[in-house]
Amino acid sequence: MRLKGVRGSRNIEDRRRSGGAGGKAGIGGVGLLIILAIGYFAGIDVSPLLDGATSSQAVTPRELTAEEEKAAQFSSRVLTTTEDVWTDLFADQLDAEYQPPILVLYSGVTQSPCGGASGATGPFYCPSDEKAYLDTDFFATLSRQLGARGDFAAAYVIAHEVAHHVQNELGILEQVNAARQKASQTEANALTVRLELQADCLSGVWARQVGGMLEPGDIEEALNAARMIGDDHLQKRAGRVPQPHTFTHGTSAQRARWFATGYKSGKIDSCDTWSVRNP
Template sequence: MRLRGITRSRNIEDRRGRGRGRAGAAGGLGIGGILIVLVIGWVTGIDVMPFLSGGQAPATASRPVTEADQREGEFAARVLATTEAVWAQEFPEQVGRPYTPPVMVLYSGVTQSPCGGASGATGPFYCPADQKAYLDTAFFSTMRNRLGAGGDFAAAYVIAHEVAHHVQNELGILGQVHRARQQSSEVEANQLTVRSELMADCLSGIWARNVGDLMERGDLQEALNAARMIGDDHLQRQAGRVPQPHTFTHGTSEQRARWFQRGYDSGQMNDCDTFAARQL
């Protein structure tokens, strides 16, 4: 991905290298729950769902900020700027209202949000309560080394996915999903979350379509590969478990890649309405 000429976003809150904290379960919607399945689930078999809160982990000091962290932070700030440019154009054109971008919180080790505590194990997530996306920049190395989802555009897709949850929040969708989840059984709540996540994948595809002039050969495949590598069925198989669809919270590898491709091909937000789809 060619970002050399892109000015970094000003909507960055850099908390890296600060103090100590306590890390609870991740809040909000995002790829965070998937990383927990990988890092913790492989050992314990526990699957932590988005929007749930639980016990807290021991206090942990933020790790020192390395040169690699600095590079990843600069990368994230520039990718965030591309999402701002895309949605500042697409949101008013397709929705008829101005777009207000989110703030991205960069942290190292642990941090807190109104949706709960976050640690490196929770991965990126979006918190509707403060309209901020949270990212431990070390997650990119986790993608490369543990998820098999390397490449700069794969990392950019992760950021675009969390921003897509903000787009959903701007549309009022996240609040509706959260209220519906509270009135549903666990299986039904999971199904609602899957639809929300696949919609975010589709919206990420719209972003990718609109940054085509920044893409290099293989970038689209990097994003599609990342979507497949973080499908619930693939992750459960990687954890040595038989896939259990009723526990899925993000969708299968095939679904995630297909909905991303749908947004990329169409460019229309209406085509990303997973809640109206009979089949995902």
């Protein structure tokens, strides 16, 4: 993805200098990120595994590595592209004003009004404070451990979390959360899958709008990332037989298909995962 010349977003909250040491004490950075990734995308409760990793300790401020600084610059510039795209699309397609989210960069574990990373594992969006949360070490895990390589795969992760903010701006998250509270666990999971697939589709819409920044192979990187973090694939990776009633993000095929749908259309209304019988 060509980001040279793209300004960095002002909507960044970097907590990494004051965090991470205590959160990684029990398991270790790479091991923790793998657990968080599998738990987040496969819908597995990993809280017991994190008990030893989230012990509170005095944290000494630290300097960021060159790799961490690079990840922050990348994330900030990708966030800027989402701000520009959604501002334009809200105005053009919805006749509405877009209010962008804050992107919180953290290391290991962090806290939010929606809970800690042990409860909302991996990258996540919290509608209560309208912030997206990202441990930039996740980029390495995505590439090296989950097989989703390339800078556009990492950009897709950011775009997906921002898409949840778009859903929040449109009132979709509130409606779905209300419906989930009245549903059985299986029904609630099915609603969550539709929500996540819509976020994948909205990520595709964003990708279409930044087409001038794309390099050969970028869309393939995003599609591969979508497949690598499908519920069925990750449950197999965790040594489990895929259980569709536990899915919370959708299968590899579903995730790739909905991203492609958004990319091909470039339209917000193409991302209606609620009206179709089998998303």
